[in-house]
Amino acid sequence: MEPVSRLGKALTARQFAVTVEIGPPKGADVSHLLATAENLREYAHAVNITDQQSSVMTLGSLAACHLLLDLGIEPVYQVTCRDRNRIALQSDLLSAYALGIRNVLCLTGDHVSLGDHPQALPVFDLDSVTLLCTLRTLETGRDLAGKKLAGVPHFFAGAVVSPGANPLGPQIAKMEKKIRAGAQFFQTQAVYDPGQLERFIHKVEHLGVPIMAGIIPLKSAGMARFMNRNIAGVEVPDSLIEEMTGTSDRVLTSISIASRLIRDMKDMCQGVHLMPIGWAKVANSLTDRAILG
Amino acid sequence: MIITEQKAFAELLSLLERHQSVFVVGCGVCATTWRTGGEPEVKALLSELSAAGKQSTGWTITAEACCDARLTRRILKQSSTALKITDAIVVMACGAGTQTVASLVELPVYPGLNTIGLSQIQSLSLALERCRLCGDCMLAETAGICPVARCPKGLMNGPCGGYQDGKCEVDRTQDCAWVLIYERLQTLGQEARLAIISEPKDWSRMRSPRVADKKAAQLAAKE
Numbered sequence: 001m002e003p004v005s006r007l008g009k010a011l012t013a014r015q016f017a018v019t020v021e022i023g024p025p026k027g028a029d030v031s032h033l034l035a036t037a038e039n040l041r042e043y044a045h046a047v048n049i050t051d052q053q054s055s056v057m058t059l060g061s062l063a064a065c066h067l068l069l070d071l072g073i074e075p076v077y078q079v080t081c082r083d084r085n086r087i088a089l090q091s092d093l094l095s096a097y098a099l100g101i102r103n104v105l106c107l108t109g110d111h112v113s114l115g116d117h118p119q120a121l122p123v124f125d126l127d128s129v130t131l132l133c134t135l136r137t138l139e140t141g142r143d144l145a146g147k148k149l150a151g152v153p154h155f156f157a158g159a160v161v162s163p164g165a166n167p168l169g170p171q172i173a174k175m176e177k178k179i180r181a182g183a184q185f186f187q188t189q190a191v192y193d194p195g196q197l198e199r200f201i202h203k204v205e206h207l208g209v210p211i212m213a214g215i216i217p218l219k220s221a222g223m224a225r226f227m228n229r230n231i232a233g234v235e236v237p238d239s240l241i242e243e244m245t246g247t248s249d250r251v252l253t254s255i256s257i258a259s260r261l262i263r264d265m266k267d268m269c270q271g272v273h274l275m276p277i278g279w280a281k282v283a284n285s286l287t288d289r290a291i292l293g
Numbered sequence: 294m295i296i297t298e299q300k301a302f303a304e305l306l307s308l309l310e311r312h313q314s315v316f317v318v319g320c321g322v323c324a325t326t327w328r329t330g331g332e333p334e335v336k337a338l339l340s341e342l343s344a345a346g347k348q349s350t351g352w353t354i355t356a357e358a359c360c361d362a363r364l365t366r367r368i369l370k371q372s373s374t375a376l377k378i379t380d381a382i383v384v385m386a387c388g389a390g391t392q393t394v395a396s397l398v399e400l401p402v403y404p405g406l407n408t409i410g411l412s413q414i415q416s417l418s419l420a421l422e423r424c425r426l427c428g429d430c431m432l433a434e435t436a437g438i439c440p441v442a443r444c445p446k447g448l449m450n451g452p453c454g455g456y457q458d459g460k461c462e463v464d465r466t467q468d469c470a471w472v473l474i475y476e477r478l479q480t481l482g483q484e485a486r487l488a489i490i491s492e493p494k495d496w497s498r499m500r501s502p503r504v505a506d507k508k509a510a511q512l513a514a515k516e
Contacts, residue, residue: 082446086493108453111445111463122446129450130493144493162454170475173487174451181490189454232457 001154003184005102006074007046008156010271011185011210017271018287019076019187019212021048022280024059030067033059036280037073043287046103048076048187048273052083055115062092066099076158077101080109085125086134090143093135097153105158105187106131106178128159129174132181159183161211162233163191163200172203179209187273190216190227192236194264201268210270215261217254217274217282221245251282258286294413295323295387296420297330297406299338305383306345308403312380315342316372317352317405318394320359320386328417329406330359330385338385338405351375359390366397376400411442428498434486436477441494443470449491451475 003012010017020040024033037047047068051061065075077096079089096104108128112120126134134144141152159178165171175186191197191213201211216234218224221244224236240257247253262272276283309315317335324330332354339349353372357364369376376382376398384391385405395402410422425442431449432439441447445463452471455462459472478484 108446108448110455113445113463124446124448125496126493127446127448127450128453129490133490134493160454165452165454165456166458167472167475170452170456170469170472171454173475176488177450177490180488232455232462 003156004154005046005156007076007103008184010045014210014270016266017045017210017212018043019046019048019271019273020044020280020283020287021050021273021275023050023053023277024061024064026056026058028059030059030064033064034067034071037068038071039280039284040287041071041073043284044274045271046074046076048078048105051078051080051107051109052115053110055082055110055112055117055120057115057117062096062099062101065096065101069100074103075101076103076105078105078107079131080107081124081126081128081131082109082112082122083120085123086144089126089131090134090138093138093155094149094153097155098151102154102156103158104135104155105160106135106183107160129177129181132157132159132178132183136182156184157182158185158187160188161186161204162189163197164189164233164235166233168200168203175204176207179207183209185210185212185270187212188214189233190214190231190275191265192234192240192261194261194268196235197265198268212271212273213262213265213269214273214275215258215286217258217276217279217286218244219254219277219279220250251279254279255282255285258282262286294326294411294420295389295408296327296410296412296414296422297324297385297387297408299329299334299385299406300404302341302345305338305403305405306342309342309347309381309383312347312401314348314350314378314380315339316350316375316379316382317342318359318369318382318384318386318390319352319354320384320390321355322358324359324386324390324406325354327414327420335385338383342383350379355386355390359384359386360393362393362397365390365393369394369397426499427494427496428503429495431491431494434489434491435474436481436483436486438470438474438477440470440474443467443473449494451487 003009022036049061049064061078065077068075106128112122141149161175221241224241227234274283319330319335335352355365381401383403383405384394387408391404411424412420413423414420423442427441452469456469461467461469478486
């Protein structure tokens, strides 16, 4: 079947695609979110909207995706299994489809203990694999209980993978499950070493699924060291930390590092997934270079 | 074994605020082994209570598990005289033991312990949670390592992206259950299991309150 989204068409046609991730606000004011998305319109094939990223409570991904669609910007609806059971997840997938959302990124979700409501009850009724299975089940016109649906959704479904996971074997075994469960593309955790991505791609090439390399522009040397300590699978090499330490213009150096990474990784993968964490302007100039470079 | 930990004494004291005379019940099985509600702990609590101005009316340790209503009923009967002059009972057992005592007396019953896990005892100072009582054991699929109990997310289909050097993101001192499962399946030559997608778990088997009724089950099987 023809892919149901612009991102899906680009990736299926083996075009180099760009996605940018932005997070909804903590609060009801969406003006900054929409302004950020507006700036990305001409650069990104689609804009990922995070779902309570890092278990920090924010405005919802579904609503934000809908607001992006109103502006004519294609969203990637990120869905995690942390906060909703199978009833709520199926319901939200149907709602998303009815609102015009076509790209869905299926994630397990961070544990609540890492966020700002650590006392919350974590759900995890489904996981990333069974969420993908659920989405594909809905597409057959049935729900998980086998009940018939009036109106059938169709999605372009993605998942995530961490090329820097150690050990890598369990990560790849899960990636294979995700593909069999229906994942049509992957966005990776942030990669700072093209060699790491190359080794990873070499191991999963046979799976034949589009992979978009994750890029988090470095904001400072401190941020790099923080990620090395705290973010699983992220490894910023010392040379990049030194570059960030020595610079007088952090924005320019950050752009230079990220665009170098994109240039070096471009031929290994099918696109880049930028996670600018608030530095939307950096993302703009990167997407520009990524496409042209 | 059921693992318990003692409640902070200040918390227990505030629970007993309106009571003067206190009787303490310990458990002869789990809480004795784990040293949270055996004879030494019961006696230590009594002396703390007495130092805090409470009057002790006595104590007992159940000969078997405190949660066995048949035996605990008998043991409490032996203390019936003391219980007549008792304002409140503190039970140093798991939640099941405490409720068993509460179901057998017409007195306020307070928990002296918090119940924290069905665990493997490694040493007398280290117990590792191993079972969440899900009612549908999947250890055959996971090389004898339970992801429901040992993965904070209870994942059924492999690790999340949060493990680093084989350790769990939620607690870096803990091994990632799925890395352990992955490695052990390979050791056992069962790596084919890694490819099997586990369907969403049937949580209805964990729906409380679960009643184990063997006679009813036999009758149902006959029908």
